[in-house]
Every structure is written in C-alpha cells, then in structure tokens.
Amino acid sequence: MSTLENGTRRSPAIHAPGEREITFGEAIREAIAEEMARDQRIFLIGEDVAAAGSVFKVLVGLLDEFGPERVIDSPISEAGIAGIGVGAAITGMRPIVDIMFGDFTTLVMDQLINQAAKTHYMSGGKLTVPMVLRTTLGASRRSAAQHSQSLHALFSHIPGLKVAMPATPYDAKGLMKSAIRDDNPVVIFEDKMLYQEKGPVPEEEYTLPLGQADVKRSGEDITIVATSSMVYVALEAAEKLDSIGISAELIDPRTTNPLDTGALIQSAQKTSRALVLDEGYSQYGVTGEIASVIADGAFYYLDAPVKRIGAMNVPVPFSPAMEDLTIPNADFVVETAKSLCG
Amino acid sequence: MSETNDTNPSITDLDAEHWLQAYEQMVMIRTFEETANDLYTSARMPGITHLYIGEEAIAVGICEALRQDDYITSTHRGHGHCLAKGAALDKMFAELLGKEAGYCRGKGGSMHIADQETGNLGANGIVGGSAGIATGAGMSIKLRGTDQVSVCFFGDGALGQGLLYESMNMAQLWKLPVIYVCENNQYGEYTHNSKAAAGSMVGRATGFGVHAQAIDGQDIRTVHATARLVIDRARKGGGPAFLVCNTYRFRGHHVGDIDRPYRTREEEAEWAKRDPLTLLEDWLLKSKQAEEHVLERIKQEVKTAVDDAVAFAEEASFPSESEVDQHVYA
Numbered sequence: 001m002s003t004l005e006n007g008t009r010r011s012p013a014i015h016a017p018g019e020r021e022i023t024f025g026e027a028i029r030e031a032i033a034e035e036m037a038r039d040q041r042i043f044l045i046g047e048d049v050a051a052a053g054s055v056f057k058v059l060v061g062l063l064d065e066f067g068p069e070r071v072i073d074s075p076i077s078e079a080g081i082a083g084i085g086v087g088a089a090i091t092g093m094r095p096i097v098d099i100m101f102g103d104f105t106t107l108v109m110d111q112l113i114n115q116a117a118k119t120h121y122m123s124g125g126k127l128t129v130p131m132v133l134r135t136t137l138g139a140s141r142r143s144a145a146q147h148s149q150s151l152h153a154l155f156s157h158i159p160g161l162k163v164a165m166p167a168t169p170y171d172a173k174g175l176m177k178s179a180i181r182d183d184n185p186v187v188i189f190e191d192k193m194l195y196q197e198k199g200p201v202p203e204e205e206y207t208l209p210l211g212q213a214d215v216k217r218s219g220e221d222i223t224i225v226a227t228s229s230m231v232y233v234a235l236e237a238a239e240k241l242d243s244i245g246i247s248a249e250l251i252d253p254r255t256t257n258p259l260d261t262g263a264l265i266q267s268a269q270k271t272s273r274a275l276v277l278d279e280g281y282s283q284y285g286v287t288g289e290i291a292s293v294i295a296d297g298a299f300y301y302l303d304a305p306v307k308r309i310g311a312m313n314v315p316v317p318f319s320p321a322m323e324d325l326t327i328p329n330a331d332f333v334v335e336t337a338k339s340l341c342g
Numbered sequence: 343m344s345e346t347n348d349t350n351p352s353i354t355d356l357d358a359e360h361w362l363q364a365y366e367q368m369v370m371i372r373t374f375e376e377t378a379n380d381l382y383t384s385a386r387m388p389g390i391t392h393l394y395i396g397e398e399a400i401a402v403g404i405c406e407a408l409r410q411d412d413y414i415t416s417t418h419r420g421h422g423h424c425l426a427k428g429a430a431l432d433k434m435f436a437e438l439l440g441k442e443a444g445y446c447r448g449k450g451g452s453m454h455i456a457d458q459e460t461g462n463l464g465a466n467g468i469v470g471g472s473a474g475i476a477t478g479a480g481m482s483i484k485l486r487g488t489d490q491v492s493v494c495f496f497g498d499g500a501l502g503q504g505l506l507y508e509s510m511n512m513a514q515l516w517k518l519p520v521i522y523v524c525e526n527n528q529y530g531e532y533t534h535n536s537k538a539a540a541g542s543m544v545g546r547a548t549g550f551g552v553h554a555q556a557i558d559g560q561d562i563r564t565v566h567a568t569a570r571l572v573i574d575r576a577r578k579g580g581g582p583a584f585l586v587c588n589t590y591r592f593r594g595h596h597v598g599d600i601d602r603p604y605r606t607r608e609e610e611a612e613w614a615k616r617d618p619l620t621l622l623e624d625w626l627l628k629s630k631q632a633e634e635h636v637l638e639r640i641k642q643e644v645k646t647a648v649d650d651a652v653a654f655a656e657e658a659s660f661p662s663e664s665e666v667d668q669h670v671y672a
C-alpha cells in the first residue's frame with residue numbers, strides 16, 4: 001500500500017478548523033499536557049514513557065513539565081500498571097495507562113475487562129473508573145505477528161468500556177481530552193504509522209464528544225466508513241473513484257463504542273450503498289458490527305449489500321512480500337466500491 | 343543491580359578442542375550480529391532487530407551444556423540463542439530477510455525464529471512470554487518420562503512479568519527440569535533495572551525454593567561450569583534452577599538505537615573491557631591452549647561462512663502470495 005510505505009504518506013486535505021498544523025503525535029502530547037495542567041489528579045504511567053518520552057517519542061517533554069511523580073516509568077508489567085490504573089481511578093485519581101503496543105493489551109485483559117469495565121455496574125453505580133488506556137494498532141512496519149495487530153474490536157465488544165480510534169491530529173487531540181475527562185474507562189488506539197501525520201489543530205481549547213462520527217468527505221454514490229489509518233486509504237480510494245465518476249462519502253465513526261449509528265445510517269440512506277473499512281480482522285470484527293447497523297437501519301434505501309473490508313484473517317506475517325497482502329489498500333477499496341456501484 | 347554469589351566453579355575435564363568450539367560459536371554470533379547490523383544500515387533488511395553483541399558467553403556457555411534434544415525458548419534478542427543451539431546461518435539470514443528459505447518461511451522474521459530440529463521452541467516478541475512455554479516443555483518432559491531439560495532465556499526486563507513467577511512456582515512444586523536464565527544486561531529498553539526491579543533478583547527464585555545463583559555472564563567458563571551443574575541436576579530430577587547472568591548489551595536496544603542517551607559512554611567503556619570474546623581469547627592464549635593464528639583462522643572461516651550465508655539469503659526468493667494464508671491452522 002503506497003501511502004503506508006516507510007512511514008511517509010501524503011497529508012490529505014481533511015477539513016478541520018484552525019490554521020496551525022501539528023503532527024498526530026504532537027496532538028496527543030498536547031492533549032495530555034493540557035489536561036495534566038488543568039487537573040492535578042491525572043498521572044501517566046507506562047514503560048519508557050517518562051525519561052525516553054515513549055518509544056514512539058510522543059511523550060517527550062512531559063517528564064520535565066510534570067515531574068516523576070506524575071509521569072512514571074514502570075517496570076515491564078502491563079497487568080500491574082493496568083491494575084494500578086483501575087485502583088487509582090476508583091479512589092480519586094485519573095490515570096492514563098500507556099501500553100506500548102496494542103498487542104500487549106492481551107496482558108491487561110483481566111484488569112480491563114473483568115475489573116475496569118464492570119466496576120461501575122457491579123457496584124450499583126457507586127464506584128467509577130475514570131481511566132484512559134492509550135495504546136497502538138496497525139501493521140506495515142515489518143514487525144511481525146506480535147507487534148502489528150489491531151485489537152480494538154476485542155474492547156469494543158465489552159459493555160462498560162469506551163473505545164476511540166482517531167485518524168487525524170485534530171481528532172486525536174479532541175478525543176484524547178474527552179477520554180481523559182470521561183468518568184469511564186476509555187481505550188484509545190493510535191496507529192503507529194500516523195504519528196508523523198500532520199494536520200490542522202486549533203490553538204484554542206476544544207474537545208470532541210465520544211460517540212460522534214465525522215464526515216471526512218461528502219459524496220453522493222456510496223458511503224465508505226473507515227477508521228483510524230484506514231481513513232487515508234479510503235481517501236485515496238475516494239479520489240480514484242472520483243476520476244471514474246463515482247462520488248464517495250467518507251465517514252469516520254471516530255469511536256467504535258459508543259458508535260454513532262445515526263450518522264452511519266443517514267449517510268447510507270443518502271447514497272444507497274455502503275462499504276466498511278477497518279484494519280482489524282474482518283471476522284467478528286468492527287466492520288461486521290457497522291455493516292449490520294447500516295443493513296438494519298438503511299435496509300429500504302440500499303441498492304446493494306453492505307460490503308466490508310478488514311485485515312486478512314491471518315497473523316501478520318513478517319516478510320514484506322506477504323505483509324502488504326494482509327492490509328486493505330486503496331485499489332482493493334476502489335474495486336469493491338465499483339462492484340457495488342456497477 | 344548486580345549480585346554475584348557464585349563460587350566460580352572450575353572445569354578441569356574440558357579440553358582445548360571444546361573451548362575452541364565454544365570460541366567459534368561466540369565468534370559466529372558476534373559476526374552474525376555485526377552483519378545483521380550492516381544489513382539494517384544498508385537498508386537490505388526489513389524492519390529492525392535486537393543485537394546480542396556482548397552477551398555471547400551466556401548463550402554459548404549454556405547451550406554447550408545441552409543436548410540437541412533439550413529445549414530452549416528465546417527472546418526478541420534471540421539470534422545468539424538460536425545459533426548456539428545449532429541453527430544454520432543461511433536459514434537464519436534468510437528469515438531475517440523475509441525469504442521462503444528462512445526458518446519460518448519468512449513468516450516470523452528476526453524475532454520469531456523457531457527450529458524444532460535443534461530443540462528451539464521459538465524466540466518471542468512478548469517480554470517474558472516464553473516462561474510458560476519453557477515450563478510447559480518441562481511438564482511434558484516429566485510426563486513423557488525422558489531426561490531432557492528445558493532452558494528459558496529471558497532478560498532482566500522480564501522480571502516485571504507475573505507469568506514468570508507463576509511458572510517458577512509450578513516448576514518447583516512439580517520438580518520440573520527447567521532452567522530459568524535471566525540475562526541481566528542491566529537495561530530493559532531505555533530503563534536501568536535499578537528503576538524496574540526492586541529487591542533481590544536471586545531472591546525472586548529462592549522465595550519459591552528454586553535453586554538460584556547470580557554469576558558473571560561475561561566469562562564463558564563460569565557460565566558453562568554453572569550450567570553443567572544445574573542442567574545435570576535438573577536432568578536427574580533435582581528440579582528447576584534460576585541463573586542471573588550479569589552482562590551488558592554492547593549496542594543499542596535495537597539497531598536503530600544509536601544515540602543511547604539513557605546511559606553513559608563511560609559505563610559502556612567499562613563493560614567493553616569485559617568483552618566475553620576477548621576474555622576467552624586471553625585465557626586461551628595465556629593458558630597455551632591455542633595460538634594466535636588458530637584464533638585468527640577461526641575468525642576467517644566464520645567470516646566466510648557468514649558471507650556465504652548472506653549471499654544465499656539475498657539470492658533466495660520471497661514467499662509466493664499463496665503462502666500468506668498457509669499455516670494459520672495445522
């Protein structure tokens with residue numbers, strides 16, 4: 001996939017208010033820094049997050065600004081730091097737990113799914129877990145099967161958790177701030193390939209509600225729903241489709257839980273065709289859920305079955321000769337869209 | 343944290359030929375890693391890789407005490423373990439380059455090399471992730487009634503992982519033949535272990551009643567002598583052991599970590615004085631078990647073998663597209 005090669009990609013013209021351009025990584029850092037300055041209860045914990053500023057260099061400067069009591073390098077103990085996050089959140093703090101690679105979230109499943117997600121409900125609404133778990137997703141870095149997965153569907157499945165997956169610097173900052181302010185456990189997935197992506201982010205304070213989709217491009221003939229870095233794949237596809245006379249509308253749900261079902265259904269009703277694109281596996285995945293929401297809500301308006309495109313249902317292979325085959329690319333999106341519009 | 347409580351067991355029954363073989367293994371790992379670094383810097387290798395340079399005495403000292411049918415589990419920094427257990431250079435390089443001729447048909451890459459022929463149950467991208475696997479292999483050995491041994495290599499960073507403690511507890515409860523080898527190279531990524539591991543490393547194992555020792559991981563004679571004792575003991579039903587091998591990674595965390603701002607050049611220079619290869623060379627020469635030209639010849643032969651293996655790997659073909667969905671299920 002050309003746009004994902006070597007971490008460089010064209011910055012597409014995605015609308016957002018404001019003049020200033022910063023990278024996705026800077027937007028994340030800015031959101032955390034602003035919130036930490038605003039609210040003393042917030043602390044950040046994770047592996048190599050403080051002195052090294054995270055392995056992706058996204059958090060550089062936070063240690064100097066907020067000190068080692070609030071920006072904490074932990075041992076390599078994912079389950080432990082997630083547990084510390086839950087306990088601290090229940091007792092009045094607002095932790096941000098950093099899990100370097102999304103693949104390592106498998107190590108925190110009990111703390112997140114059995115504990116954080118259920119505490120509020122099980123306590124009859126008495127206890128709350130205002131915690132953010134930020135982690136990464138995405139393949140195409142030649143990192144093989146244990147450092148490339150997109151596991152957001154696992155968390156989107158669980159009532160009690162919220163899941164955000166920003167695609168642009170603007171969304172990243174707004175969603176991160178809302179996640180931090182939310183009184184529930186929120187898992188935020190950042191695509192490792194997006195950190196250098198630049199986009200407009202206003203200097204002024206803003207937040208984005210969790211559960212509100214964003215129309216990244218409007219169109220008439222087909223709705224393409226895309227998440228995280230797949231938004232860029234969809235944009236590339238939309239431009240190609242334009243050149244052959246197919247006008248695609250691109251919707252980014254921005255959060256998979258809560259899901260903005262209204263916006264998705266409305267768009268599909270308008271265009272009468274829909275295609276859902278996500279880097280998680282298509283089997284039992286986010287695409288399945290979204291396709292079913294659209295099929296249900298826009299049934300009488302649809303001229304074609306709702307199609308979904310996800311990662312190939314295989315562990316991500318190391319060899320470049322194989323890895324690229326497993327991730328959705330623009331040409332495949334174009335072909336699929338054409339078949340729906342044919 | 344560096345603790346040493348070993349008594350420096352001496353080996354008297356090993357001859358020069360044995361030590362030269364160990365020397366060759368260490369040179370091979372060193373040369374392999376330097377070449378892997380070259381492949382990275384010249385953009386001929388996809389992705390990144392973690393080099394074992396500086397830690398060679400541990401893999402070789404331990405694996406020289408193992409039989410081919412004994413098991414090892416390895417880590418993200420695994421090339422040394424794989425080679426010491428008998429992996430072939432050409433298939434290793436082919437895997438690093440993502441070629442079909444590689445150990446894992448290009449599916450695993452540097453971090454996931456496995457080879458059941460040599461008892462290598464796999465390198466691992468998850469820190470501490472193989473503690474359960476190595477212990478499970480120990481369980482299997484016990485149930486099958488063989489006298490094999492299972493060795494779990496891991497870094498000091500893995501001391502943060504709970505799985506290790508669950509596994510060691512069970513290994514001791516059931517007297518499983520598992521040797522837990524902690525390669526204490528002082529750092530987990532960019533964090534010194536003084537900021538990551540509280541208390542005593544050895545004490546983590548003695549708390550379970552597991553036989554535990556901290557040893558000099560730069561001196562292959564110490565590593566090997568200790569390994570022989572604990573492996574022999576495990577083979578005879580004496581149960582697990584835990585070795586903390588104090589060492590240092592001479593290079594960055596991975597090939598892209600070249601500035602290393604988290605540690606000083608002075609500290610690196612101190613450790614460089616204890617290069618495991620030089621230590622063995624000096625001893626071989628001083629004890630008159632080898633002459634300079636013999637060591638030189640070994641280096642040359644290894645260099646040629648490595649060059650040939652790289653040429654093989656570079657010429658090998660990538661897997662075909664149809665390979666991508668093979669092996670998801672058995």
Ligand SMILES: Cc1ncc(C[n+]2csc(CCOP(=O)(O)OP(=O)(O)O)c2C)c(N)n1
Nearest residue numbers: 104419467468469497498499500529530531
């Ligand atoms: C469970 C898990 N957490 C984090 C990582 C990221 N990571 C890769 S290597 C590493 C440091 C490991 O340190 P150590 O175990 O001492 O091994 P060394 O690299 O020093 O050989 C970390 C944190 C990982 N691979 N797996």
Ligand SMILES: [Mg+2]
Nearest residue numbers: 497498529530
């Ligand atoms: Mg280490």
